[in-house]
Amino acid sequence: MSKQLTINRGLHRFNGGIHFADEHAESTRHVIASLPIPDKLILPLKQHIGETCKPVVSVGDQVLKGQLLAESENYISAPIHAPTSGIIIAIADHEVPHPSGLTAPCIVIKTDGEDRWCEREPIPDYRSMDRSHLRNLIRNAGIVGLGGAAFPSSVKLNPGPGRTINTLIVNAAECEPYINCDDMLIRERAVEILHGVDIARYCLKVKQCKIGIEDNMPDAHAALQKAIKETGIEDIKLVVVPTRYPTGGEKQLIKVITGLEVPKDGLPADIGIVCHNVGTLYAIARAILHNEPLLSRVVTVTGKGIKQPRNVEAFFGTPLSELAKFCGGYTHDVSRLLMGGHMMGFALHSDELPLVKAANCLLAGTPDELPEPGKPKPCIRCGMCEQVCPANLLPQQLYWYAKAKEFDKTEEFNLFDCIECGCCAYVCPSEIPLVQYYRYAKAEIATKVRKREKSDIARQRFEFRKVRLEREQQEKAEQMQKRKEALRGSDDNSKQAAIQAALERVKAKKEERAKTQTE
Amino acid sequence: MRFNTATSPHDHSQNKLDRLMLHVVLALLPGTAALYWYFGWGVLINIVIAVAVAWISEAFILLIRQRPVFTTLKDNSALVTAWLLAIALPPLAPWWLTALGVSFAIVFAKQLYGGLGYNPFNPAMIGYVVLLISFPLEMTQWLAPVSVSGESLSLQQTMQIIFFHQLPVDGWDALSGATPLDKIKTELALLKTIPEIKTDPLFGYLGGRGWEWAGFCYLLGGLYLIYKKIISWHTPVAVLSSMLFIAFVFYLFDSEHYASPLFHIFAGGALLGAFFIATDPVSSCTSSRGKLFYGAGIGVLTYVIRTWGGYPDGIAFAVLLMNMSAPFIDYYTKPRVYGLSKQ
Ligand code: SF4
Ligand code: SF4
Numbered sequence: 106m107s108k109q110l111t112i113n114r115g116l117h118r119f120n121g122g123i124h125f126a127d128e129h130a131e132s133t134r135h136v137i138a139s140l141p142i143p144d145k146l147i148l149p150l151k152q153h154i155g156e157t158c159k160p161v162v163s164v165g166d167q168v169l170k171g172q173l174l175a176e177s178e179n180y181i182s183a184p185i186h187a188p189t190s191g192i193i194i195a196i197a198d199h200e201v202p203h204p205s206g207l208t209a210p211c212i213v214i215k216t217d218g219e220d221r222w223c224e225r226e227p228i229p230d231y232r233s234m235d236r237s238h239l240r241n242l243i244r245n246a247g248i249v250g251l252g253g254a255a256f257p258s259s260v261k262l263n264p265g266p267g268r269t270i271n272t273l274i275v276n277a278a279e280c281e282p283y284i285n286c287d288d289m290l291i292r293e294r295a296v297e298i299l300h301g302v303d304i305a306r307y308c309l310k311v312k313q314c315k316i317g318i319e320d321n322m323p324d325a326h327a328a329l330q331k332a333i334k335e336t337g338i339e340d341i342k343l344v345v346v347p348t349r350y351p352t353g354g355e356k357q358l359i360k361v362i363t364g365l366e367v368p369k370d371g372l373p374a375d376i377g378i379v380c381h382n383v384g385t386l387y388a389i390a391r392a393i394l395h396n397e398p399l400l401s402r403v404v405t406v407t408g409k410g411i412k413q414p415r416n417v418e419a420f421f422g423t424p425l426s427e428l429a430k431f432c433g434g435y436t437h438d439v440s441r442l443l444m445g446g447h448m449m450g451f452a453l454h455s456d457e458l459p460l461v462k463a464a465n466c467l468l469a470g471t472p473d474e475l476p477e478p479g480k481p482k483p484c485i486r487c488g489m490c491e492q493v494c495p496a497n498l499l500p501q502q503l504y505w506y507a508k509a510k511e512f513d514k515t516e517e518f519n520l521f522d523c524i525e526c527g528c529c530a531y532v533c534p535s536e537i538p539l540v541q542y543y544r545y546a547k548a549e550i551a552t553k554v555r556k557r558e559k560s561d562i563a564r565q566r567f568e569f570r571k572v573r574l575e576r577e578q579q580e581k582a583e584q585m586q587k588r589k590e591a592l593r594g595s596d597d598n599s600k601q602a603a604i605q606a607a608l609e610r611v612k613a614k615k616e617e618r619a620k621t622q623t624e
Numbered sequence: 625m626r627f628n629t630a631t632s633p634h635d636h637s638q639n640k641l642d643r644l645m646l647h648v649v650l651a652l653l654p655g656t657a658a659l660y661w662y663f664g665w666g667v668l669i670n671i672v673i674a675v676a677v678a679w680i681s682e683a684f685i686l687l688i689r690q691r692p693v694f695t696t697l698k699d700n701s702a703l704v705t706a707w708l709l710a711i712a713l714p715p716l717a718p719w720w721l722t723a724l725g726v727s728f729a730i731v732f733a734k735q736l737y738g739g740l741g742y743n744p745f746n747p748a749m750i751g752y753v754v755l756l757i758s759f760p761l762e763m764t765q766w767l768a769p770v771s772v773s774g775e776s777l778s779l780q781q782t783m784q785i786i787f788f789h790q791l792p793v794d795g796w797d798a799l800s801g802a803t804p805l806d807k808i809k810t811e812l813a814l815l816k817t818i819p820e821i822k823t824d825p826l827f828g829y830l831g832g833r834g835w836e837w838a839g840f841c842y843l844l845g846g847l848y849l850i851y852k853k854i855i856s857w858h859t860p861v862a863v864l865s866s867m868l869f870i871a872f873v874f875y876l877f878d879s880e881h882y883a884s885p886l887f888h889i890f891a892g893g894a895l896l897g898a899f900f901i902a903t904d905p906v907s908s909c910t911s912s913r914g915k916l917f918y919g920a921g922i923g924v925l926t927y928v929i930r931t932w933g934g935y936p937d938g939i940a941f942a943v944l945l946m947n948m949s950a951p952f953i954d955y956y957t958k959p960r961v962y963g964l965s966k967q
Contacts, residue, residue, distance in 0.1 A: 369963035452629035475634040483741035487905030527633030
């Protein structure tokens with residue numbers, strides 16, 4: 106093992122960002138608690154980026170813990186499993202946590218409280234296995250990025266042909282100030298996280314691993330150090346990065362640790378880096394070493410609107426109201442409920458929604474904590490937005506063009522590089538809801554692209570039809586020509602014969618008509 | 625349980641427009657107090673007139689433009705404009721001069737362009753320059769600091785001068801005096817050298833007597849604004865360092881005829897300009913790099929106008945000239961987007 110385990114010098118920085126006052130302490134005072142099995146679990150068929158799953162069970166089926174409930178053929182997708190044993194009581198639309206507030210197909214399980222497992226085959230000796238088989242196991246375990254993106258992890262463990270990965274970066278920097286589920290997970294389950302790291306390294310054929318951890322997580326840091334010594338796993342470095350939102354963003358963390366930037370429109374793999382969140386690696390270790398699919402996650406339940414903020418491990422599908430209840434319920438002045446942190450999370454209109462794979466935080470805020478947005482005033486071109494933008498964009502210009510509906514211009518000013526971190530809107534003295542404008546512009550452009558695609562297809566069809574018609578006409582003309590030639594070229598006899606035949610046809614028809622009339 | 629929704633981010637920093645502007649005024653207080661100390665009641669009366677006229681004229685034009693009056697006035701931007709112009713005017717300026725300048729600044733330089741955020745020029749400086757060009761005599765009738773003239777006017781006397789143009793018995797000459805920059809300019813023209821000129825009691829340790837203290841207070845106020853993240857350091861640092869640099873070069877070259885760099889910083893409106901006027905967000909550059917160029921331009925132009933131009937101080941003209949170039953500078957100092965290759 107190399108001498109220096111922890112690195113905290115020679116780091117790089119990304120532009121902008123915001124240093125928030127520490128909101129960490131509140132919810133880290135207690136250990137992670139396991140939520141009791143709720144009566145009912147509501148499992149959306151899509152909890153990830155990619156194709157929606159199709160149910161493989163039907164209403165009335167008895168299911169066991171860990172049993173497959175829904176899957177998809179598509180490479181980019183993640184199957185859904187039964188978090189506990191019970192009976193399927195419905196497969197129907199239900200409200201899901203989504204910014205749109207819409208409903209989506211879900212499988213509803215009535216739990217039996219026995220928590221009976223299906224059969225499992227743990228693989229302790231993964232290093233002797235074929236890599237693609239291992240990736241398949243991870244895919245079939247339904248594992249997605251648990252940092253919030255919910256992108257299927259097996260895809261990110263496959264660098265694809267022509268790319269060599271030289272560093273695995275482990276994202277242990279929390280995405281947002283309120284959230285500390287990763288911190289708590291490291292403190293309590295560091296050894297398993299390291300196993301996950303090792304599995305990921307094996308899949309990616311990389312040796313080097315850097316764990317990026319924020320400087321306000323000393324306990325987690327110590328736990329990792331201890332676990333590294335205990336397990337004797339080599340080539341892991343702990344990189345202590347300054348706490349500054351959004352360091353937990355993949356692109357920003359990569360920049361801080363390596364000084365490299367993920368190319369525009371590219372992937373980290375293009376610069377030889379793959380980045381996974383600690384929660385994901387923990388899930389990978391469970392999936393391989395214990396053959397446990399992804400059934401639950403640790404979620405930070407916090408905010409001034411919650412009586413006892415803490416971290417909770419709960420099954421997917423658990424109604425959020427149960428989480429709140431478990432944490433002492435709401436205070437009387439709770440006003441807003443967020444899934445995610447206060448910078449990027451979205452507001453939920455109800456707590457009767459299920460916990461999903463992407464949910465890293467449930468934030469119940471009071472008006473004083475999450476104030477009502479103020480009345481927007483004109484942009485004073487102060488440039489504060491620009492100074493905090495971690496993507497180095499010109500937020501005020503983007504706003505200008507989005508407002509004027511000059512969408513081409515917004516694209517020219519790199520609208521799609523905006524990660525919607527909200528820093529610009531947070532600092533804007535004129536309280537302009539900048540991010541809202543960017544979402545609007547992105548949606549408009551996406552609709553336009555879709556329309557264009559549609560009209561492209563329509564145009565293709567039209568052109569194809571035109572070609573076909575032309576071809577048919579040509580064929581017809583050719584046939585006519587042939588027939589004419591045939592007629593001209595034949596002798597009188599054959600003409601006569603043709604006339605004769607035609608006359609006979611007419612006669613036959615007449616007779617037939619007469620017959621029908623008499624009948 | 626049901627909840628109300630809103631879009632992210634769900635929180636906002638405390639620096640909001642009205643507070644921002646209020647902080648600017650707050651940061652101007654020490655400098656204003658210093659001016660009051662050296663130049664008397666006129667400073668405060670000017671501010672009162674300016675603020676009142678600014679509010680009235682802004683309310684008036686907002687009514688005509690059918691815009692919300694109260695919410696707009698509440699953003700405190702008119703207050704800042706009025707204050708800045710008021711402390712730039714001679715302390716005994718007749719009331720109509722102040723009123724004219726402020727109303728021109730608010731009505732023409734700000735509201736007719738579309739209001740806050742749309743004005744390409746700094747309104748206070750437009751007001752100042754319009755007055756300077758139209759009423760050169762009134763604009764250069766400065767008061768000698770109390771400690772130099774030994775004369776201090778009571779509030780009543782000051783009001784009589786400002787509102788009714790009733791001069792005290794011993795006349796105007798006992799009170800008035802040139803500004804230090806003015807003095808240097810005229811005396812240099814009389815072929816005196818800087819060390820000779822500086823023996824005049826008008827000059828203090830660094831700049832003009834009284835002026836240097838006001839400048840020092842503006843510096844403190846400006847540092848407070850930077851600390852509070854209300855202005856970024858780029859503009860003031862660029863203004864002052866470029867001015868220091870060019871003044872230093874000429875001072876080295878001929879210290880008899882070119883004032884020292886520190887004199888330039890502490891005389892006239894350099895510090896006020898660097899921290900409070902050049903940092904006006906609306907009319908300056910937006911990017912950090914742009915602010916450096918913009919500020920450097922102001923510093924150099926101010927020096928050039930002071931030294932070779934037709935006016936003793938050049939901050940106002942320099943700011944307006946750089947206002948014109950701001951969009952151009954912004955265009956060429958766009959930051960490199962994350963992930964775009966470095967060329
Ligand atoms: S922070 Fe707000 S007011 Fe300032 S430039 Fe950006 S959008 Fe305009
Ligand atoms: S939301 Fe977009 S534009 Fe605003 S700071 Fe974040 S990345 Fe930049």
